[in-house]
Amino acid sequence: MMIPGMNSRQMKQAMKKMGVQQEDLQAEEVIIRLADKDIIISNPDVAKVNMMGQETYQIVGEANVVERDVAPEINDEDVETVMEQAQVDKQTATQAIQDAGGDLAQAILSLQEENEE
Numbered sequence: 001m002m003i004p005g006m007n008s009r010q011m012k013q014a015m016k017k018m019g020v021q022q023e024d025l026q027a028e029e030v031i032i033r034l035a036d037k038d039i040i041i042s043n044p045d046v047a048k049v050n051m052m053g054q055e056t057y058q059i060v061g062e063a064n065v066v067e068r069d070v071a072p073e074i075n076d077e078d079v080e081t082v083m084e085q086a087q088v089d090k091q092t093a094t095q096a097i098q099d100a101g102g103d104l105a106q107a108i109l110s111l112q113e114e115n116e117e
Helices: 008-017 076-086 090-099 104-116
Strands: 020-025 029-033 037-042 045-051 054-060 063-067
Touching (some): 076 090, 076 104
16 A cells, blocks of 8 residues: 555554554465355465454455366265165266255255156
């Protein structure tokens, strides 16, 4: 944070008078994890700012976006549960779990609705 005409020492004094404390952190990497991707900032400049008891973090650096595989992890026990409850074969149960994003209850309900039609 810079104000034209103020050097960094004056800026720190002004921030202190306003009740703002800033601490530089020696971070190596910052990762912001979203549902489907990660934003990775390597060698960032990170400052922890405390203003009237509220902590915020300021991050400056070059960000790289990495897409993540969001396919649900499906284990044999889950497949067997869906097979039994919906009375379907393994392949159908596995597909239903994938389509439901790993939600077993939703997979079973959707298979039961299909069987009713």
